[in-house]
Amino acid sequence: MIEFEKFVLGNGLTLLVHRDENTPLVSVNTLYKVGARDESPDKTGFAHLFEHLMFSGSKHVPDFDTPLQRAGGQNNAFTNNDFTNYYVTLPKENLDTALWLESDRMLELGFSTEALEVQRKVVIEEFRQRYLNQPFGDLWLTLRPMAYQQHPYQWATIGKSIAHIEDATMDDVKQFYNKYYAPSNAILAIAGNVDPQDILERVNKWYGAVPAGNGLARQYPIESFSESNKSETLERDVPQKALHMAWLMSDRLDEEYYKFDLLSDVLGNGKSSRLYQKLVIEKELFTQLSAFITGSIDRGLFMVSGMLSEKVSHDEAREAILLEIALLANEPPSERELTKVKNMVLTQKALSEAGTLSKAMNLSYYEMLGDANEINNFQNQYLRVTAKNVQAMAKKLTERGINELRYERRNG
Amino acid sequence: MSVETDRSIAPEIRRITDLTIPTPAPIDNLHGAPVFVVENDSEELVKIEFVFPAGTGEETKALLATATSSMLKEGAGEFSSTEISEIKEYYGAKIQLGVGKDLASVSLICLPANLKNLVPLLAKIIQEPNFPEKEFTGYKRRTRARLKVNLEKVEIRCRLAFSRAFFGANKYAERYDPEAFDQLMRKDLVDFHRANYALSDASVFVSGNGTKEALEFLKLHVQPDEGRVNLSAIGDFSPSRITQFQRKEGALQSAIRMGMPAPSRQHKDYPAFYLTNTILGGYFGSRLMQNIREDKGYTYGIGSGINQLKDLSFLLISTQVGAKHTHATLSEIRYEIDRLRTELVLYDELDLVKNYTAGSLLRSFDGTFNQASLLKTMHIHRLSESYYREFLTKIYAVEPADILRIATTYFDPDKFTVAIVGEGFSDNE
Numbered sequence: 104m105i106e107f108e109k110f111v112l113g114n115g116l117t118l119l120v121h122r123d124e125n126t127p128l129v130s131v132n133t134l135y136k137v138g139a140r141d142e143s144p145d146k147t148g149f150a151h152l153f154e155h156l157m158f159s160g161s162k163h164v165p166d167f168d169t170p171l172q173r174a175g176g177q178n179n180a181f182t183n184n185d186f187t188n189y190y191v192t193l194p195k196e197n198l199d200t201a202l203w204l205e206s207d208r209m210l211e212l213g214f215s216t217e218a219l220e221v222q223r224k225v226v227i228e229e230f231r232q233r234y235l236n237q238p239f240g241d242l243w244l245t246l247r248p249m250a251y252q253q254h255p256y257q258w259a260t261i262g263k264s265i266a267h268i269e270d271a272t273m274d275d276v277k278q279f280y281n282k283y284y285a286p287s288n289a290i291l292a293i294a295g296n297v298d299p300q301d302i303l304e305r306v307n308k309w310y311g312a313v314p315a316g317n318g319l320a321r322q323y324p325i326e327s328f329s330e331s332n333k334s335e336t337l338e339r340d341v342p343q344k345a346l347h348m349a350w351l352m353s354d355r356l357d358e359e360y361y362k363f364d365l366l367s368d369v370l371g372n373g374k375s376s377r378l379y380q381k382l383v384i385e386k387e388l389f390t391q392l393s394a395f396i397t398g399s400i401d402r403g404l405f406m407v408s409g410m411l412s413e414k415v416s417h418d419e420a421r422e423a424i425l426l427e428i429a430l431l432a433n434e435p436p437s438e439r440e441l442t443k444v445k446n447m448v449l450t451q452k453a454l455s456e457a458g459t460l461s462k463a464m465n466l467s468y469y470e471m472l473g474d475a476n477e478i479n480n481f482q483n484q485y486l487r488v489t490a491k492n493v494q495a496m497a498k499k500l501t502e503r504g505i506n507e508l509r510y511e512r513r514n515g
Numbered sequence: 516m517s518v519e520t521d522r523s524i525a526p527e528i529r530r531i532t533d534l535t536i537p538t539p540a541p542i543d544n545l546h547g548a549p550v551f552v553v554e555n556d557s558e559e560l561v562k563i564e565f566v567f568p569a570g571t572g573e574e575t576k577a578l579l580a581t582a583t584s585s586m587l588k589e590g591a592g593e594f595s596s597t598e599i600s601e602i603k604e605y606y607g608a609k610i611q612l613g614v615g616k617d618l619a620s621v622s623l624i625c626l627p628a629n630l631k632n633l634v635p636l637l638a639k640i641i642q643e644p645n646f647p648e649k650e651f652t653g654y655k656r657r658t659r660a661r662l663k664v665n666l667e668k669v670e671i672r673c674r675l676a677f678s679r680a681f682f683g684a685n686k687y688a689e690r691y692d693p694e695a696f697d698q699l700m701r702k703d704l705v706d707f708h709r710a711n712y713a714l715s716d717a718s719v720f721v722s723g724n725g726t727k728e729a730l731e732f733l734k735l736h737v738q739p740d741e742g743r744v745n746l747s748a749i750g751d752f753s754p755s756r757i758t759q760f761q762r763k764e765g766a767l768q769s770a771i772r773m774g775m776p777a778p779s780r781q782h783k784d785y786p787a788f789y790l791t792n793t794i795l796g797g798y799f800g801s802r803l804m805q806n807i808r809e810d811k812g813y814t815y816g817i818g819s820g821i822n823q824l825k826d827l828s829f830l831l832i833s834t835q836v837g838a839k840h841t842h843a844t845l846s847e848i849r850y851e852i853d854r855l856r857t858e859l860v861l862y863d864e865l866d867l868v869k870n871y872t873a874g875s876l877l878r879s880f881d882g883t884f885n886q887a888s889l890l891k892t893m894h895i896h897r898l899s900e901s902y903y904r905e906f907l908t909k910i911y912a913v914e915p916a917d918i919l920r921i922a923t924t925y926f927d928p929d930k931f932t933v934a935i936v937g938e939g940f941s942d943n944e
Contacts, residue, residue, distance in 0.1 A: 125557065128878060162522070168799050169867065172867055172874075174874070175875075176871075177874065194877055200525070200526050207522060210522075220812070221809060222812070224812025224813070227812075229815040231767040235767050236835070238667045311520075340667070341664070342666070343664055374596075375597065375604045390657040443601070446607030447604060447607045450607035450608065450626065453558075454609075458881065459881075
């Protein structure tokens with residue numbers, strides 16, 4: 104049970120405080136409700152490029168990292184399609200340093216032209232290192248636009264192409280900041296051996312005067328379900344054939360989310376899962392095979408991803424996967440299988456809550472979804488799922504269109 | 516709400532002087548293996564970790580240590596491979612196998628209530644693996660495919676090129692050869708297990724909630740064994756000074772690794788060497804990161820770190836840079852090393868790095884599992900109970916002149932082993 108107190112400042116900033124008496128550290132997590140889904144289709148990769156610029160100085164601080172490191176702190180950030188998350192862990196004696204730095208970049212960013220030029224290059228190198236210079240690195244760059252026609256999930260967080268990063272201007276940066284980086288669009292979570300009332304005072308001192316910003320009314324297109332299949336083949340210099348299958352599934356707050364998640368575990372999470380036992384161990388069609396969900400806020404993807412054994416064709420591999428899904432659509436998983444995947448969820452929950460940083464991060468995440476209390480309740484959503492529910496989701500997969508991406512070896 | 520907050524003055528920063536560190540003394544013994552415990556009943560999980568001197572350094576054939584470790588879960592005692600994964604996953608447990616250069620570890624993480632069902636399985640995995648032929652064939656088939664994919668990555672190729680050049684033929688060299696892998700036989704695994712997974716050489720670390728119960732089950736299910744057979748030594752060590760360049764057609768980035776021997780944790784120069792490395796490339800604010808990423812934008816990241824093996828320590832700089840910046844990056848690395856050797860570091864930078872180091876130490880001691888892991892390091896490297904406290908005191912005492920002395924003594928750019936994998940190696944921007 105993670106206990107916490109919630110406050111909302113006059114300017115709309117949400118504050119969550121968790122007290123943990125067993126640590127000399129404190130973690131400060133700041134979540135801004137903006138991600139790649141908020142970008143316009145001709146300026147993608149921007150939320151992520153912007154995240155880099157948040158470290159290049161603010162109104163009263165020339166550089167974010169130096170004072171923080173001097174205070175014994177460590178920090179980083181990540182951007183995904185839904186939100187942008189900044190985090191700091193430091194000795195609790197120096198908490199004010201973190202609040203000073205975080206509040207200052209919420210108040211007003213430095214907007215340095217040199218910083219934009221350098222970070223543009225850094226992000227282009229990141230693009231190359233993670234997406235272009237890796238075998239199979241272009242998977243999501245190709246699969247997203249296949250699976251999404253209406254919704255902005257059709258591009259990856261890094262952006263559609265390097266050209267979009269090259270074209271970003273300082274005007275874009277300012278507009279983006281003014282629109283999204285306001286207290287009313289942020290959640291601040293602090294975890295450590297701290298007193299919530301004392302934290303509230305400190306946060307009021309540092310953040311109280313940051314202007315609230317204009318309210319945001321956002322609506323995202325809803326990706327509609329389709330029955331038609333799509334398939335694309337990429338010929339690449341890869342040593343092995345690969346097959347990725349994606350189905351559109353529910354959004355994060357739909358109760359189907361938990362059912363699909365458990366279906367993916369029964370099918371393909373762990374060595375005792377069905378796909379692994381039947382298709383990797385028994386039939387040796389694949390050398391690696393797993394099923395998982397993308398977990399996004401709006402309608403996500405149910406994925407089955409595998410690396411094919413030599414001489415196995417994509418068609419044969421695909422049919423074998425579809426057969427396993429059809430089996431589950433006809434007959435529910437056994438009680439033992441269902442208990443197994445629920446137990447895996449419980450262990451994963453306990454593991455992901457270790458340390459102040461993950462607590463602060465999880466609190467912010469569930470608050471963004473609607474209610475930080477869910478951090479203590481979400482396991483019940485999983486425990487309620489029945490074998491018949493899992494079967495029903497498998498049935499849905501058999502009725503929905505498949506987006507299929509095949510990697511073929513260029514020379515054989 | 517106070518609007519008069521003066522934001523132009525940074526808050527005062529306080530120095531960390533006290534560290535809470537668990538005592539590195541075994542509290543029990545399991546048929547010759549010392550048992551260390553970090554109990555914390557506010558955790559939900561319990562972790563049992565067995566550590567054996569069964570790392571890649573002990574291999575007599577390529578990939579033998581890794582194969583032996585991976586195959587432990589593929590059948591043991593009366594349990595089949597499928598039964599092992601099914602039972603483990605049914606109880607929501609993790610059984611993690613790890614192989615490093617010196618050590619191999621087998622650990623179990625689970626809810627304390629499930630210990631009675633899982634410890635018997637863990638004991639069989641460690642003591643009675645069957646290495647069944649059928650599963651071994653399947654394992655080889657899957658691993659061969661993965662090896663091939665890995666060998667397409669510049670990062671992995673560079674790692675191997677560096678290892679060959681740096682370690683030469685000694686026991687720490689990496690042997691990552693798909694053909695040699697094919698030659699492995701079941702008997703090799705059986706022999707390796709007998710020689711290197713003995714309780715007399717093992718250490719056991721139990722942490723989290725339910726450690727007492729865990730220890731009782733371990734005593735019930737782990738049997739005495741016959742002890743270890745033999746130990747190989749480090750062998751010759753004469754790192755190559757010739758830059759290893761491997762061409763990879765069409766690579767958008769080049770991977771670079773540079774390394775050199777370093778003093779061990781017990782060496783009197785270690786604290787100052789540690790700070791020198793941090794200044795050069797050990798954190799985000801380091802000179803390499805600031806110059807090559809934040810100023811020039813050649814890379815997504817560059818860093819340098821100290822690797823502490825049981826019988827050898829070395830410093831390693833590594834990065835992946837845009838192909839056309841390969842040469843410029845090498846010059847900048849050299850420039851930063853030269854700067855350390857010729858200019859006194861300012862107190863401002865040195866103090867920052869000292870405080871950053873203190874914060875990092877604090878973070879590495881935070882949490883039950885981290886503390887158990889720290890105990891492991893202290894035990895394996897034979898560090899005294901007061902080691903980290905003394906280390907922090909010595910860190911605070913380092914002066915700019917010490918950094919200069921360390922840089923001139925150890926950081927000779929001509930004595931680095933260098934490996935580069937990428938498309939080209941030209942001067943063009």
